Amino acid sequence: MASIMVLSLNPALDLSIGLERLSPGEVNRTRETHLEAAGKGVNVARVLVALGHEVTVSGFLGADNDGAFRRAFETLGIEDAFLRVPGETRTNVKLAEDDGRVTDINGPGVVIDADAWRRLIDRLTQRCEAFSPRPRAVVIAGSLPPGVTPAMLAELVALGRAAGLPVWVDTSGPALDAAITAGATAVKPNEHELAVWMGRTSLDASARHGAAQRLRDAGAEEAVVSAGAEGVLWLGRRGAWEAMPPRVEAVNTVGAGDTLVAALLHGVLDDVSPDVALRLATALSAEAVRHVGVGRPDADDFSELQRQTRVYRLEEGDDAGGALA
Template identity: 40%
Template sequence: MPAADLHTVALNPAIDLTVGLATLTPGEVARARSARHDPGGKGVNVASCLADWGVPVTIHGLLGAENETRFKALFAAKGIADAMIRLPQSTRTNIKLLEDGGRTTDVNLPGFSASARDLAAVQQSLATVGAGALVTISGSQPQGLEDDASARLVAALARRGARVVLDVSGAPLRAALALAPDALPHAIKPNRHELEACLRRDLSARGDLVAAARDLVARGIGLVAVSLGTEGAIFVSRGAELQAMPVALSHGSTVGAGDAMVAGIVAGLAEDLAPAALAARATAFAVGKLRNAGPHLPDRTEIRALESAVVVRPLTEWLAAG
């Protein structure tokens, strides 16, 4: 078990309503075969996966008091310490339309509105988190907060010696990457499209993608992990440049797979794994999540088996193969 102090931050959680159906045809009536509600949002999913791995974790952020029951039940069942700030509103619902072939269509509903005072309350809940801690800040920001809200949390934590793993996109990611070197996140995990949107350039060529990741590491980010769907993920740091690929991908909802990868990165950092072992751990978490509905991992034995099957190779080989 890692000795690191682990925290996650979820500023804009959601209840995930996953609807299973044969196929979705726009403009036509779709008949659902199944439906399930799961407390979710990126930060909640990361905390849930870390708890499944068996490590203590505290969750911070904002939560609507009007429909908090599912979240409270999840936190209690998994032993997640709850430091979330309650707002007198409802947490949003995200609808996931999952077709038999595995394609997922997301319909994200509007949620609560937050203020600078609410962000300050989250900052206060993190005030005792300092050197040596690992903190993930994941997901979108609620309406009412400035674009740099997540970046401000990153900067305060980084300057106290915490290692921040950041998984945001759009303007919040752009704001975080513009921070001073001493305030940057320790690691980021965008997917290719999120990184393209943030940097405002095409990264479809493997060489361009790797060059962008190397540039971010040169600026002071310790680890840049970019998820690539069926191509696995690349992991770029000063000490290693790797591509990780699972032997086989599971079929099922992809909801939360990226969040599981973030949890795997955190678990690897907490155990001070070597770069190749960390890449395998993160990939195994993501593949393991595909086997389960909701924000849940399979047991450790299954994750270990998946981990041993991940193919990790130098990035030079991946570039040459492209």
């Protein structure tokens, strides 16, 4: 399997809380709580390791509360190349109600100064150009912490591309624009992030296809759009593909998109056919929404989830449907 570098610039401690119903302004009793080292990049790393890859994670962690991350990386066998900076890593709270509504309360992250940024650039330059084993791909996932601008994210993308590595990016807003301009190999907005990128409030299935093509026209070699139960769209060098996930009971959607990115990159690096790669990634993403956390490829019914996933090859100009693969 491949050696992969994952960058999580703004990781978080995820506090997931399950309760029957949230009553603002009142005392609420929780049914369950779960605290986990997370953030989009860390979630991507978890899935890649579960799929058999050697993963190094880097970015910034607050030195005052990094214990949960150290324990998680040791348990999972992930190489910890995070830079420690003064302060505490943010805590994100996910309030999940029985009716499926999820309320996110996300912290801004620890402030990154110029010295910390330069140290990260120096470390990544060494990893990408001279380190052995050299990574086969770089993934940059998540939001930007205070002090890190979209232009600085573009610097990371350019660094990886200059080293001859594919760089996959999962972010949104101005950071997504910057990543595309800098030459990101692949980008993965969800349908809401893609609508914002297009200057729209929402996109139907037909408009999503056109918007994904716009991502490619802007410079992304691979455009992956996740739309929950409405499926996944993948436009790139392997053609235009669409997948419809199996029907599952959604409990928590946090981590589904991260699972999709990791599993699709896994398929690309393994050089499997695009329909096989997209089927696995879509099914694993669907598996993730059934519980807190990322998708579990060792789930007892994962083979059945893959069998129930429908993958279509889209012809040039198709907005929906296509040939079943």
